[in-house]
Each structure stands twice: as structure tokens, then as C-alpha cells.
Amino acid sequence: MRKSAPGEVDIGVELAGIWLRNPLMLASGILGETGDLLLAAHRAGAGAVVTKSIGLDPRDGSKNPTVYQCEGGMINSMGLPNPGIKDFSREMEVLEGSGAVVIGSIFGARSQDFVVLAKKMESYGASAVELNLSCPHARGYGAEIGSNPATVKSITAAVVKSIDIPVFAKLTPNTRDIASLGMAAEDGGASAVVAINTIKAMAIDPHLRKPALGNKYGGLSGPAIKPVGIRCVYELFESVKIPIIGVGGISDATDAAEYIMAGASALQIGTIVQSSGLKAFSAIAEGLKAFMSEEGFKDLSHMKGVAHE
Amino acid sequence: MSDDQHCVIGTLSRTKRAGEGCTTLIFRADMEATPGQFAMVWLPDVDEVPMSLSHICDGEVGITVKAVGEATKALCSLQKGDRVRMRGPFGRGFTVKGRSPLIVAGGVGSAPLLPLAAAIVNAGAKPTLVIGAKRKAEFVLIDEFKDLGIEILIATDDGSAGFRGTASRLLEETLDAKANYDSLYACGPEQMLESVAEIAKKRNIWGQAALERIMKCGIGVCGSCAINEKLVCKDGPVFDFTELNGLKDFGSVKRDLSGRARLLN
Numbered sequence: 001m002r003k004s005a006p007g008e009v010d011i012g013v014e015l016a017g018i019w020l021r022n023p024l025m026l027a028s029g030i031l032g033e034t035g036d037l038l039l040a041a042h043r044a045g046a047g048a049v050v051t052k053s054i055g056l057d058p059r060d061g062s063k064n065p066t067v068y069q070c071e072g073g074m075i076n077s078m079g080l081p082n083p084g085i086k087d088f089s090r091e092m093e094v095l096e097g098s099g100a101v102v103i104g105s106i107f108g109a110r111s112q113d114f115v116v117l118a119k120k121m122e123s124y125g126a127s128a129v130e131l132n133l134s135c136p137h138a139r140g141y142g143a144e145i146g147s148n149p150a151t152v153k154s155i156t157a158a159v160v161k162s163i164d165i166p167v168f169a170k171l172t173p174n175t176r177d178i179a180s181l182g183m184a185a186e187d188g189g190a191s192a193v194v195a196i197n198t199i200k201a202m203a204i205d206p207h208l209r210k211p212a213l214g215n216k217y218g219g220l221s222g223p224a225i226k227p228v229g230i231r232c233v234y235e236l237f238e239s240v241k242i243p244i245i246g247v248g249g250i251s252d253a254t255d256a257a258e259y260i261m262a263g264a265s266a267l268q269i270g271t272i273v274q275s276s277g278l279k280a281f282s283a284i285a286e287g288l289k290a291f292m293s294e295e296g297f298k299d300l301s302h303m304k305g306v307a308h309e
Numbered sequence: 310m311s312d313d314q315h316c317v318i319g320t321l322s323r324t325k326r327a328g329e330g331c332t333t334l335i336f337r338a339d340m341e342a343t344p345g346q347f348a349m350v351w352l353p354d355v356d357e358v359p360m361s362l363s364h365i366c367d368g369e370v371g372i373t374v375k376a377v378g379e380a381t382k383a384l385c386s387l388q389k390g391d392r393v394r395m396r397g398p399f400g401r402g403f404t405v406k407g408r409s410p411l412i413v414a415g416g417v418g419s420a421p422l423l424p425l426a427a428a429i430v431n432a433g434a435k436p437t438l439v440i441g442a443k444r445k446a447e448f449v450l451i452d453e454f455k456d457l458g459i460e461i462l463i464a465t466d467d468g469s470a471g472f473r474g475t476a477s478r479l480l481e482e483t484l485d486a487k488a489n490y491d492s493l494y495a496c497g498p499e500q501m502l503e504s505v506a507e508i509a510k511k512r513n514i515w516g517q518a519a520l521e522r523i524m525k526c527g528i529g530v531c532g533s534c535a536i537n538e539k540l541v542c543k544d545g546p547v548f549d550f551t552e553l554n555g556l557k558d559f560g561s562v563k564r565d566l567s568g569r570a571r572l573l574n
Binding site for chain 1: 538
């Protein structure tokens with residue numbers, strides 16, 4: 001095995017024409033509701049930051065409890081709270097000139113909603129948009145529309161046609177066949193797919209004898225879902241040519257390496273921020289460099305998809 | 310559900326009137342906390358709300374609730390033996406410091422300051438409480454502070470008891486009269502906290518304040534309690550005045566349930 005000096009390892013990556021200083025992006029829904037917090041994630045070393053999913057109108061989200069910590073992660077049912085695309089302009093302004101790569105996550109009930117939102121995000125300076133086709137706990141949105149390949153394709157195509165920045169489709173694992181969703185996004189002209197969103201889940205409080213979340217159902221994230229995410233990225237890598245952004249339970253450098261070996265070009269980090277804070281970005285980036293040096297990879301392209309060879 | 314997931318069941322063991330429209334609820338619960346920390350208290354089918362702990366004792370925690378909304382009214386009507394779920398304790402509590410601390414309480418802001426005052430007394434220091442309310446009947450937890458045997462200075466907006474004016478005005482006068490106070494703690498309406506932070510800065514006194522924001526996750530992931538780059542649930546709810554004085558939104562902007570920025574008053 002040929003070793004590389006840590007200083008020679010490059011973890012920068014070009015994704016759909018966007019240069020990322022490292023592959024670690026802040027996942028949507030984690031802190032990304034305000035410009036100040038997105039900026040903090042950028043300053044903490046994130047390669048890119050994805051906003052909270054933004055819709056046409058302000059939305060309060062689900063009633064508390066909206067988060068429940070369980071073994072191996074947490075279940076959330078935030079219910080897509082967001083200030084609405086109009087007010088979100090002031091959060092995006094905070095990021096202007098910061099050098100942060102900002103990806104605007106958007107959700108809607110139909111193609112036209114996504115088109116309106118994507119155009120706004122583009123006008124606010126987003127480097128790309130991420131289509132939330134996968135939230136498992138909001139009626140009429142997310143996975144409810146994103147489980148159907150034809151809908152994924154038509155929404156993606158409508159957005160791709162209307163803006164000049166790259167479009168990423170975030171896919172749901174709550175489906176029989178994630179590869180068909182990935183292919184639909186690719187057919188629709190997506191520049192990348194993001195996999196996975198949370199897994200639909202529930203917890204019950206045995207003493208109070210009730211579902212532990214106000215919305216009853218939520219989405220499971222964290223280490224518990226990593227093997228599912230790895231499997232989905234692996235399947236997608238065999239089915240699509242566009243880059244895959246891997247997400248789901250990445251807590252350390254070896255988790256990151258697993259996703260890259262499964263075929264991910266870039267990664268998103270979420271639940272680990274709960275316990276480690278934003279310093280998770282620099283810790284995983286440094287760990288990834290050390291791992292690659294030790295294992296003889298001089299850049300990410302040499303590691304991507306090696307598990308398929 | 311396991312205990313290591315910061316989740317305990319609280320069984321109501323007793324209640325006590327804490328002021329007009331205010332009730333202290335003491336739960337038997339296996340929770341160790343420091344003054345200033347909070348718990349997310351869940352009443353199934355109603356809501357889960359962040360509550361400062363106003364009573365921290367072996368095997369017991371208490372909250373002091375002002376019945377203003379659906380959840381707080383439901384909490385105040387709980388009966389002995391009723392159970393709630395408590396996630397926590399969360400956040401950063403107060404640091405006990407100073408030989409002669411001044412504590413400034415406004416309204417239901419008394420709640421986290423009561424166990425702090427007790428901890429200060431236990432540490433052998435002599436705290437002084439400045440407590441403010443709109444009128445005499447609205448003091449919160451004043452009898453419990455009296456039970457600690459500490460000096461108490463009171464202010465009412467309408468002059469129905471003690472100093473006529475705000476708690477922060479009384480604080481200024483108190484500091485003018487006697488200069489040996491060496492730390493400052495506050496909790497209450499944010500305008501009051503802003504005034505106290507200003508006083509702390511002007512007089513160069515170390516101190517801390519506990520803040521309130523909308524909380525959803527309580528554990529530092531959702532961002533709903535953001536105040537600039539700080540999270541009230543995780544970086545706070547207790548902040549040093551020097552930190553607060555560096556935050557643009559302190560005293561001026563709060564966010565609503567949707568995350569929209571709203572000017573404070």
C-alpha cells in the first residue's frame with residue numbers, strides 16, 4: 001500500500017461545477033433556519049451549507065414534542081417549519097460575500113411551487129437548489145410526492161428548465177426502489193442526487209402510553225440509519241451517472257469513507273452536530289485526511305466507489 | 310425508552326401557589342440539574358414546553374408556571390400523582406461566583422433564580438435580591454426567597470409596594486448606594502435584561518442572565534431558539550453579560566414558530 005503524507009491529501013471536490021473545499025456539507029434541517037447559523041457552519045469548516053427547507057409561505061411546523069432521542073440517533077417531526085421564501089431573503093443576505101457555498105433547500109406540493117422557490121433561491125445567490133422530495137412527516141409534501149418516480153422526474157425537469165444553477169434531488173429511503181427515484185431525477189436533468197433523508201419512524205413512551213412525538217410519526221436519523229444510507233448510495237451508484245451526495249448517520253471519518261467507497265462524491269452531516277456541535281466538520285475533515293493518507297488515497301476521486309470494484 | 314436518553318417521568322407530588330396566577334409544581338423525578346438549566350416538559354395531547362427548574366433537590370424537581378397559554382394552564386391544573394415526561398436537564402446553568410452577588414428577578418423570571426440563590430447561600434455567600442413586578446400581587450416566588458433569609462429589595466411599576474419603578478432602576482440605585490456587589494444575575498423580560506447588561510458593562514461587574522426563546526428540539530439541532538450564532542438551548546439559556554452584549558439580536562429580535570424574525574415590542 002502506497003501511503004501519502006497528510007499534507008499531500010486533497011479532500012476538495014468539484015460537484016456539479018461547484019468547488020467545495022471539502023466534501024462535508026451541513027445537511028438540511030440542521031440549524032439552517034437562520035443566516036447567522038449557516039454562516040457559523042461555514043466558519044466551522046463546512047464545505048457547503050444547505051438551508052432548512054423553505055416553502056412558499058411561513059409555516060409553524062408540527063406541535064412539540066418534535067424531537068425524541070433514541071438509541072442510535074433521534075426521531076424528529078419538525079414538520080417543515082420555515083419563515084417562507086419572502087422572509088428568507090434576509091437570512092440569505094447574511095451570507096453574501098462570506099465565501100460560503102449555500103445550497104437552498106426547497107419544498108412544495110407541486111412543480112410550480114418548486115419553480116417559484118428555485119427562482120427565488122437563485123436570485124438570493126444560492127449556488128444550487130436541493131429539492132426536498134423526501135421529508136417523511138409532512139402531509140402533502142416531501143416523501144408523499146417524492147416516492148413516485150414520475151413526479152420526481154417532472155418536478156426536477158420543471159425546476160431544471162427554469163434556473164441556471166444546479167439542481168440536487170434529495171431522495172427518500174422510504175420506498176421499495178430508491179434507484180428508480182434516482183434515475184427519475186437524472187432523467188429530469190438533476191445535477192446530483194442526495195441520499196438519504198430520514199427513515200419514517202415512531203417511538204412510544206411506555207409510561208405515558210402515547211407516541212413520543214406530537215406528530216406521532218417522525219424521521220429517524222443518526223448512526224442507526226447509516227447502513228441503510230450506505231446501501232442506498234451503493235444502489236444509486238450502480239444506477240445513475242450523476243454524482244451522489246451521501247447522507248445518513250455520518251459521525252466520523254470512517255463513516256465518511258464508507259459512503260465515499262459506496263459511491264458518494266460529497267457528504268452531508270446532520271445529527272452528529274447535536275452531540276459534537278459544529279466542530280464535527282473540522283474533526284471529520286481532519287480525520288478523513290488522516291484516513292486517506294494512511295490508506296494511500298491522494299484525493300477523493302481515487303476512493304469514490306472503490307467498493308464496487 | 311431508556312434513562313440515558315435524557316428522558317424521565319415526573320410524578321406530581323405537590324403544588325404550591327407561587328404568586329398571582331402562578332403555581333409551583335414539584336415532581337418526583339430522577340433528574341440532576343444545576344440552577345439555570347431547563348427541561349422540556351411534555352403533557353401528552355397538549356404540548357411540550359421548555360421550563361426552567363425552580364426547585365432542584367434529591368429526587369425532586371420543580372417548575373414554576375404562569376398560566377397564560379394552553380400548555381401552562383393545563384400544567385397548572387395537574388393533580389397529585391399525574392405524570393409528565395421531562396427531557397433534560399438541558400443547557401448551561403449559572404456559575405456561582407462572588408461574595409456579595411446581586412440577583413435581579415422580573416416576573417416569572419424568578420424561577421431559575423430561586424435555586425441559584427439557594428446555591429449561593431449554600432456556598433457561604435450573601436446574595437441580595439432585587440425583585441420587580443407590575444404590582445404587589447404579581448411577585449413570583451417571593452415567599453420562597455424570604456425563606457432563604459436573604460436581603461430582598463422590591464420594586465413595583467405602580468408603587469403598590471417598595472420602590473416605585475422598574476427592577477433595573479432599583480438595581481442602579483442599589484449599586485449607587487453600596488459599591489461592594491461583585492456579581493450580578495438576572496432573569497425576566499428581555500428589556501429588563503438588556504438594562505441590567507448595560508449596567509453590568511458600565512460598572513464593570515461580572516454577571517449572567519438566563520434568556521428565553523421558542524424551543525423545539527431543546528438539544529441544539531433545530532435552530533428555533535437562535536439568537537444570532539448562539540443557541541439558547543445549548544449555548545445558554547444562561548449567558549455571561551459580555552456574551553450578550555456582543556449579540557445584535559439581544560434585546561431586539563425574537564423568532565416566531567416559523568423562524569421569522571420579530572422585533573421585540
